[in-house]
Amino acid sequence: MSKPTIYSIARRCGVSAATVSRAFNRPELVSAPVREQIMAVAAELGYQPSSAARGLVTGRAEMIGLIVPDITNPFFPQLVRAIQQAAERMGSSVMLVDAEESAAAEVRHVAQLRSRVDGVIVASPRSSSSALREAARGLPCVLLNRPLRDLSSVICDNTSALFDAGDHLYKHGHRSFALLAGPSASWAAARRAQAIRRWARGRGVELTELGPFRATFKGGRQAGAALLGTDATAAFAFDDLTACGVLAELAGCGVSVPGERSVVGCDDVLLARTVTPSLTTVTAPTGDLGATAVQVLSRQIEAPGGAPEHVRLPGVFVARDSTGPRSDS
Amino acid sequence: MSKPTIYSIARRCGVSAATVSRAFNRPELVSAPVREQIMAVAAELGYQPSSAARGLVTGRAEMIGLIVPDITNPFFPQLVRAIQQAAERMGSSVMLVDAEESAAAEVRHVAQLRSRVDGVIVASPRSSSSALREAARGLPCVLLNRPLRDLSSVICDNTSALFDAGDHLYKHGHRSFALLAGPSASWAAARRAQAIRRWARGRGVELTELGPFRATFKGGRQAGAALLGTDATAAFAFDDLTACGVLAELAGCGVSVPGERSVVGCDDVLLARTVTPSLTTVTAPTGDLGATAVQVLSRQIEAPGGAPEHVRLPGVFVARDSTGPRSDS
DNA sequence: TGAGACAATGAAAGCGATTGCATGATTCTG
DNA sequence: CAGAATCATGCAATCGCTTTCATTGTCTCA
Numbered sequence: 218m219s220k221p222t223i224y225s226i227a228r229r230c231g232v233s234a235a236t237v238s239r240a241f242n243r244p245e246l247v248s249a250p251v252r253e254q255i256m257a258v259a260a261e262l263g264y265q266p267s268s269a270a271r272g273l274v275t276g277r278a279e280m281i282g283l284i285v286p287d288i289t290n291p292f293f294p295q296l297v298r299a300i301q302q303a304a305e306r307m308g309s310s311v312m313l314v315d316a317e318e319s320a321a322a323e324v325r326h327v328a329q330l331r332s333r334v335d336g337v338i339v340a341s342p343r344s345s346s347s348a349l350r351e352a353a354r355g356l357p358c359v360l361l362n363r364p365l366r367d368l369s370s371v372i373c374d375n376t377s378a379l380f381d382a383g384d385h386l387y388k389h390g391h392r393s394f395a396l397l398a399g400p401s402a403s404w405a406a407a408r409r410a411q412a413i414r415r416w417a418r419g420r421g422v423e424l425t426e427l428g429p430f431r432a433t434f435k436g437g438r439q440a441g442a443a444l445l446g447t448d449a450t451a452a453f454a455f456d457d458l459t460a461c462g463v464l465a466e467l468a469g470c471g472v473s474v475p476g477e478r479s480v481v482g483c484d485d486v487l488l489a490r491t492v493t494p495s496l497t498t499v500t501a502p503t504g505d506l507g508a509t510a511v512q513v514l515s516r517q518i519e520a521p522g523g524a525p526e527h528v529r530l531p532g533v534f535v536a537r538d539s540t541g542p543r544s545d546s
Numbered sequence: 547m548s549k550p551t552i553y554s555i556a557r558r559c560g561v562s563a564a565t566v567s568r569a570f571n572r573p574e575l576v577s578a579p580v581r582e583q584i585m586a587v588a589a590e591l592g593y594q595p596s597s598a599a600r601g602l603v604t605g606r607a608e609m610i611g612l613i614v615p616d617i618t619n620p621f622f623p624q625l626v627r628a629i630q631q632a633a634e635r636m637g638s639s640v641m642l643v644d645a646e647e648s649a650a651a652e653v654r655h656v657a658q659l660r661s662r663v664d665g666v667i668v669a670s671p672r673s674s675s676s677a678l679r680e681a682a683r684g685l686p687c688v689l690l691n692r693p694l695r696d697l698s699s700v701i702c703d704n705t706s707a708l709f710d711a712g713d714h715l716y717k718h719g720h721r722s723f724a725l726l727a728g729p730s731a732s733w734a735a736a737r738r739a740q741a742i743r744r745w746a747r748g749r750g751v752e753l754t755e756l757g758p759f760r761a762t763f764k765g766g767r768q769a770g771a772a773l774l775g776t777d778a779t780a781a782f783a784f785d786d787l788t789a790c791g792v793l794a795e796l797a798g799c800g801v802s803v804p805g806e807r808s809v810v811g812c813d814d815v816l817l818a819r820t821v822t823p824s825l826t827t828v829t830a831p832t833g834d835l836g837a838t839a840v841q842v843l844s845r846q847i848e849a850p851g852g853a854p855e856h857v858r859l860p861g862v863f864v865a866r867d868s869t870g871p872r873s874d875s
Numbered sequence: 876t877g878a879g880a881c882a883a884t885g886a887a888a889g890c891g892a893t894t895g896c897a898t899g900a901t902t903c904t905g
Numbered sequence: 906c907a908g909a910a911t912c913a914t915g916c917a918a919t920c921g922c923t924t925t926c927a928t929t930g931t932c933t934c935a
Binding site: 263265266267268269270272273278280288289291293294295297298301310311312313314315317328329331332333354355434461462464465468487488490491492493 | 592594595596597598599601602607609617618620622623624626627630639640641642643644646657658660661662683684763790791793794797816817819820821822
Binding site: 232233234235236239246247248251270272273274275276 | 882883884885886887889890891892
């Protein structure tokens with residue numbers, strides 16, 4: 218027998234399809250005995266409403282798209298999970314798309330998702346503002362970690378946490394710093410760099426800028442190598458993953474951390490706690506970030522064309538073992 | 547103006563909707579000038595076919611579901627990426643669902659996905675065989691890392707690689723081993739344990755079994771603590787994540803690796819290379835695993851009810867720094 | 876007791892695409 | 906040159922569901 222539909226159920230129950238539909242969507246409109254019979258038959262037949270048919274008439278896909286630049290960067294799985302949980306709470310599923318660090322892919326995927334989702338969350342987009350705006354035209358959209366005036370955004374602001382990080386290093390006697398810049402297309406990278414520059418200027422300490430490096434472990438190793446070419450005693454890595462690369466490179470060269478150099482990361486991914494030495498970093502409120510993004514998106518979906526919302530959540534500095542007193546060498 | 551449909555395009559081009567539809571799906575059936583005009587108008591209007599409408603009539607969602615037990619376990623992002631790439635090649639999108647290590651959630655999600663996808667890939671399922679079979683009834687389904695006679699499966703067989711791992715340790719003089727078992731519901735865990743037991747018996751060495759432990763960093767720390775209660779000089783962790791936990795715990799207790807104890811992981815996630823010491827482990831062919839799973843699934847979708855396929859891909863042992871000569875203490 | 880009010884249900888019109896069949900215009904073919 | 910084959914296109918049914926509107930009883934209240 219073919220897939221059960223509301224009609225097969227209706228026939229078996231001696232009611233009309235409309236009643237079956239209502240039994241599911243507006244149960245209070247159906248008398249108790251009929252409703253129960255419908256439910257029983259539905260369960261027996263293993264009925265599942267066709268979301269295509271429903272979507273066709275309601276115009277809702279009950280699905281949101283999520284575009285991440287690199288799912289293998291450990292920051293994103295946490296985010297994905299948070300977003301998925303939040304989406305589930307509002308009855309939606311998540312379609313995940315990995316843009317594999319390509320700005321072009323981001324835009325392409327937004328276009329592809331258009332017809333299949335109610336809205337999209339684009340995490341840490343690499344694409345140009347105009348391309349992004351264009352791609353999202355008429356599609357509810359929330360940007361994560363990148364503000365754009367006319368699109369909603371939820372961002373993690375690490376500025377003050379990075380100040381704390383700097384102060385923490387300063388107190389440990391460091392006076393010469395390196396900034397290991399992240400991907401040049403990344404707003405987060407620019408923002409973090411800016412915060413660190415401002416802090417350094419405020420403190421009047423020396424800041425060597427290196428990079429940009431890719432936000433990968435390998436990129437981190439390169440950054441580590443570059444760091445060794447300077448006399449900075451403390452370095453700000455773009456994120457935890459690159460920081461881990463730096464640690465690995467330094468370890469490989471026999472440079473002790475935090476003995477000879479201190480390193481701070483950003484994001485506080487699982488990795489940060491597992492490396493040796495554990496990473497001093499800035500904890501991003503992943504759960505909140507995801508939940509907020511979904512909320513904002515769902516508001517955009519409810520009221521398309523509504524004013525864009527901009528939410529900013531602060532990161533929190535956390536000191537671990539990759540930072541310590543400046544060596545007197 | 548509202549969303550463009552084939553009708554709005556048809557009207558603007560002075561043709562029927564059928565022709566527009568054909569222009570997209572069977573362009574060879576439409577004369578060149580008409581086709582080009584349709585394409586031009588479609589592009590101008592930013593037309594995107596409604597996948598709900600299409601899905602309703604074709605019965606295809608062009609979407610596959612992917613259920614993973616724990617997206618924050620670094621093994622899975624790699625797999626997700628591989629699967630997504632493969633799916634994209636066959637024109638499908640991927641709906642990711644994180645079951646958060648709950649067997650019940652797995653089954654629940656399979657049921658939910660039913661109506662929205664053409665088939666599902668269930669990675670490393672925790673649920674019982676019968677529940678799984680029941681949930682997948684009539685739904686094309688491929689199991690990853692868990693064989694079940696009547697459902698297709700793609701598994702990574704680490705048996706021989708684990709033998710290699712054992713031999714590697716044996717050559718380094720180890721004679722007393724610990725098996726840090728993974729989740730009891732995990733087929734992979736059972737399978738790995740079995741391989742190790744067999745190897746140990748074959749070699750005639752002592753094997754202490756500990757656990758089960760959860761496949762998380764924390765679970766690994768517990769495993770590490772348990773390990774210290776034994777006199778095993780070498781330990782097989784369930785996977786890299788737990789192995790990292792073990793390393794952290796040992797480091798925390800001042801036990802040197804590989805000086806005092808050797809540890810081997812499994813999966814070869816990014817983490818394995820980034821921890822210190824880098825992890826001796828078994829590399830899983832993630833890319834192949836994902837690509838194969840998608841292929842098998844798409845065959846199941848083409849020919850529903852076809853015979854289940856079973857593919858097994860071997861893991862490869864790789865020695866790094868977490869294993870070394872047995873200490874003479 | 877009769878007129879609303881109300882509750883439960885059905886009939887039917889879409890939602891936006893695909894697709895089998897019918898049609899009319901061309902082009903072959905012998 | 907008549908009839909067949911071919912090509913490009915349109916018509917209309919269909920997919921499974923939601924939802925508006927109409928219908929039929931049942932109550933309730935004056």
